[in-house]
Amino acid sequence: MVHLVGSLTDCCVIGNRCDSFAPDGMSVMSTSQFTPRVFSGIQPSGGLTLGNYLGAMKRFVDMQDAGTHETIYCMVDLHAITVAQDPKDLAHNTRELCAGFIASGIDPEKSVLFNQSQVPEHAQLGWIFNCVARMGWMGRMTQWKDKAGKNAEQASLGLFAYPALMAADILVYHATHVPVGEDQKQHLELTRDIAAKFNHDYGVDFFPITEPVIEGAATRVMSLRDGTKKMSKSDPSDLSRINMTDTADAIAKKIRKAKTDPEPLPEALDGLDERPDARNLVNIYAALAEITPQQVLDQHAGSQFGTFKPVLADLAVEKLAPIGTEMSRLMEDQAEIDRILARGAERGREIAAPILAKTLEIVGMVR
RNA sequence: AGGGGUGUAGCUCAGCGGUAGAGCAUCGGUUUCCAAAACCGACGGCCGGGGGUUCGAUCCCCUCCGCCCCUGCCA
Numbered sequence: 001m002v003h004l005v006g007s008l009t010d011c012c013v014i015g016n017r018c019d020s021f022a023p024d025g026m027s028v029m030s031t032s033q034f035t036p037r038v039f040s041g042i043q044p045s046g047g048l049t050l051g052n053y054l055g056a057m058k059r060f061v062d063m064q065d066a067g068t069h070e071t072i073y074c075m076v077d078l079h080a081i082t083v084a085q086d087p088k089d090l091a092h093n094t095r096e097l098c099a100g101f102i103a104s105g106i107d108p109e110k111s112v113l114f115n116q117s118q119v120p121e122h123a124q125l126g127w128i129f130n131c132v133a134r135m136g137w138m139g140r141m142t143q144w145k146d147k148a149g150k151n152a153e154q155a156s157l158g159l160f161a162y163p164a165l166m167a168a169d170i171l172v173y174h175a176t177h178v179p180v181g182e183d184q185k186q187h188l189e190l191t192r193d194i195a196a197k198f199n200h201d202y203g204v205d206f207f208p209i210t211e212p213v214i215e216g217a218a219t220r221v222m223s224l225r226d227g228t229k230k231m232s233k234s235d236p237s238d239l240s241r242i243n244m245t246d247t248a249d250a251i252a253k254k255i256r257k258a259k260t261d262p263e264p265l266p267e268a269l270d271g272l273d274e275r276p277d278a279r280n281l282v283n284i285y286a287a288l289a290e291i292t293p294q295q296v297l298d299q300h301a302g303s304q305f306g307t308f309k310p311v312l313a314d315l316a317v318e319k320l321a322p323i324g325t326e327m328s329r330l331m332e333d334q335a336e337i338d339r340i341l342a343r344g345a346e347r348g349r350e351i352a353a354p355i356l357a358k359t360l361e362i363v364g365m366v367r
Numbered sequence: 368a369g370g371g372g373u374g375u376a377g378c379u380c381a382g383c384g385g386u387a388g389a390g391c392a393u394c395g396g397u398u399u400c401c402a403a404a405a406c407c408g409a410c411g412g413c414c415g416g417g418g419g420u421u422c423g424a425u426c427c428c429c430u431c432c433g434c435c436c437c438u439g440c441c442a
Contacts, residue, residue: 154434236377236378236392237392237394238393239393255401256401257401257402258401260402261402261403262401262403264400277402277403304400304401305400305402306399306402307400307401308401309400309401309402310401
């Protein structure tokens with residue numbers, strides 16, 4: 001709460017300062033004049049995996065606990081419907097993702113936690129950004145080209161405009177930092193382009209040029225069946241992934257059946273260069289134990305997988321099963337989850353509303 | 368909008384009047400330090416929807432819907 005009050009004050013300061021910047025088109029853009037604030041959005045598309053946990057959730061918790069930035073975490077349901085969604089699944093997935101956040105250690109009082117559609121400022125700023133972004137920029141997005149492909153005629157307009165809404169998600173909070181994986185780097189670039197163009201076109205220094213927070217190398221969790229492919233909720237084999245909702249038995253079984261090779265674990269990391277499946281298990285162990293992959297090898301060099309796997313399975317069960325249990329406990333009280341989301345949205349709006357209001361004023365909307 | 372093509376297992380496709388098959392994928396077993404590979408086995412389909420012809424339709428006819436390609440039209 002303290003954070004929130006502080007940030008509101010800062011927002012107003014930023015807003016006011018903006019007028020004095022207006023005549024000075026040359027002003028150097030810097031994030032230093034903005035409240036340090038992390039925003040991250042995750043699509044509630046269902047099926048939280050170990051990859052999501054180690055690659056995103058766990059880091060979100062670390063950022064929250066570091067206390068150096070305000071942290072805003074958002075379930076982007078408006079993005080989810082750029083592709084067809086079953087309404088019941090969408091609602092369920094949103095609540096389950098919320099449960100996942102909390103079970104993983106996100107404190108809804110420390111962080112701002114909500115679903116996107118409950119903060120209408122996202123969509124409102126999104127429209128303005130639709131008018132800032134250029135068709136050409138969007139057409140160049142590799143994710144658009146990948147997802148729409150040759151069926152672009154079939155894709156929704158929303159899928160095309162997606163990156164502009166994402167820019168709004170970030171900038172409606174004047175977020176200074178966004179954790180990004182490889183796949184989102186280009187979208188963040190576009191967010192920066194939109195902020196810069198807006199600032200330039202209106203002669204203001206209103207939106208920050210958001211910085212990426214690059215994710216660590218070891219956080220890429222690969223498929224348990226094919227160490228060269230990313231662990232994915234859409235893989236046809238459920239044995240290829242560990243779901244956050246898996247039981248202890250399921251987790252143990254999946255690790256036991258994970259693909260490996262016949263060699264023992266090496267002493268040095270470069271011994272894993274040509275062994276993606278082995279490297280993946282070592283990386284997973286390291287991430288779960290919160291040690292480096294080299295430290296894993298220090299402890300287990302020479303081990304065959306017949307002995308390493310049970311140790312890894314025990315560790316995974318110890319770390320993950322409680323999260324899954326807590327998720328299902330939370331899911332039993334839907335009203336409580338909805339209450340948390342509503343409260344998060346309220347706090348989100350307290351930050352976003354003044355920024356949107358100032359944006360509208362800059363653009364020339366009569367208030 | 369007109370012409371052509373197409374719609375069968377999760378995917379790629381075969382069948383074409385007697386209520387369906389292959390490969391791959393998935394799952395299980397044997398094997399193996401655990402896995403992989405190999406072998407064995409299992410699961411799996413209102414054959415796009417509706418109507419009609421027929422003793423009987425995935426197969427023929429009508430109609431609707433979806434998708435692909437070509438041509439055209441509108442802005």
